[in-house]
Amino acid sequence: MAEPARLCVTNQKGGVGKTTVAINLAGALNDRGRDVLFVDLDPQGNATEGLGLLEAYDAEPPTLLDALVDPEGVPREEIVYDHEEMDVVASNVDMNAAASTLAAEDDAELRLDRLLTSLESNVDGDYDFVVVDCPPHLGAVTDNGLVAAQNLVIPALAEPTSKRSLELLFDYVGALEMDHDVEIEPQALVANRIENTNAADEMLEWFEDALPETPLYRVRKRVAFQRAFSAGSSIFAVEEENDMREVFASMAETLDERLTGTRLEVSA
Numbered sequence: 001m002a003e004p005a006r007l008c009v010t011n012q013k014g015g016v017g018k019t020t021v022a023i024n025l026a027g028a029l030n031d032r033g034r035d036v037l038f039v040d041l042d043p044q045g046n047a048t049e050g051l052g053l054l055e056a057y058d059a060e061p062p063t064l065l066d067a068l069v070d071p072e073g074v075p076r077e078e079i080v081y082d083h084e085e086m087d088v089v090a091s092n093v094d095m096n097a098a099a100s101t102l103a104a105e106d107d108a109e110l111r112l113d114r115l116l117t118s119l120e121s122n123v124d125g126d127y128d129f130v131v132v133d134c135p136p137h138l139g140a141v142t143d144n145g146l147v148a149a150q151n152l153v154i155p156a157l158a159e160p161t162s163k164r165s166l167e168l169l170f171d172y173v174g175a176l177e178m179d180h181d182v183e184i185e186p187q188a189l190v191a192n193r194i195e196n197t198n199a200a201d202e203m204l205e206w207f208e209d210a211l212p213e214t215p216l217y218r219v220r221k222r223v224a225f226q227r228a229f230s231a232g233s234s235i236f237a238v239e240e241e242n243d244m245r246e247v248f249a250s251m252a253e254t255l256d257e258r259l260t261g262t263r264l265e266v267s268a
Contacts, residue, residue: 004037004120004127005259007187008149011156012172013165014136017192019046020225021155022133026086027234028245028252034128036086037119040064041112041145043095047133048088052232053081056090063092065101068144071114080119085237087127089119095141102140109180112144128260138172146176151259152186153251156207157193158200166210186214187258188251193221217251219244 009022019042026036040047041064045057067074067089081088102108116130134145146152154169156162173184189211194200207216224242228235235242 002126004130005151005255006116006130006132006149007151007153007255007259008132008134008145009153009155010134010142010145010169011154011165012136012138012142012169013156013161016136016155016157016162017219018136018155019050019133020229021153021190021192021219022131023047023050023229024225024234024236024244024248025153025251025255026129026131027236028248029129029131029256030085030234031236031249032252032256034252034256035125037080037089037116037127037130038083038086039089039112039116039130039132039145040091041095041141042091042133042135043093043098043141044135045091045093045095048090048092050229050232051083051086051088053083053088053090056081056088057092059090059092061094063094064089065092065094065098067115068098068111069101069105071111072118076119083232085234086131099140102144108140109143109147109176113148116148129255138169143176146173146184147180147182150182150184152184153188153190153255154186155190155192158191158195158203158207160199160203162203163206163210186211187255188217189214190217190219190251192219194218195221215251215254217247219247 026038029036048057062074062078067079081090132145132149134142228238
């Protein structure tokens, strides 16, 4: 069985549109004909809500937290929910205790990796991609996403505060790589909610200079994102023209070719 490509959507700075990027990247991969497993690691459950699964957030145990504590012991059907575009490992209110709970466990940073291995081998056929939406802060839960996926998709605002947040993220990633003998690589940088200002233009240039080997995608604010979120889907599942679809489609195509080595003909 081929192992799925894993992507971790992360930035410890809040308010960068991380969940919007994660949901719509997953939707773009699905639109390419890829089978996607989406994992909402964020205790706030924004992606779970944005995929129309709010009832899962308040579900009784066993939940995602139980599965992280015992990766092979929680039945798949308890934490994986069906969605028209992807399968979803939903977040739950219990995840608010994840950091303290995992801190008491051995190999705390490896629990998601074990869980994904268990889930990936319990489906009819293989997933092509796993997309992990991380919390907007560093710590044990985000560590799990980084170590399990090892491929980063980084949303950032085109504003000066992003310089420091990216520097901190890469310092943190470097320490994790040394601790766990892994290589965690940035695969896409998403300049999100771009405004037409000189400051934004300067930051876009800085992004390109700082990460010259990492594809940069420019995403502008569109009401269509909020409408799709309210409908419980990505922008690819709603009947609405949106120029940002092309940006996410391009990102999905590049990631597909980079991480699976596959070129797909996608119908318009």
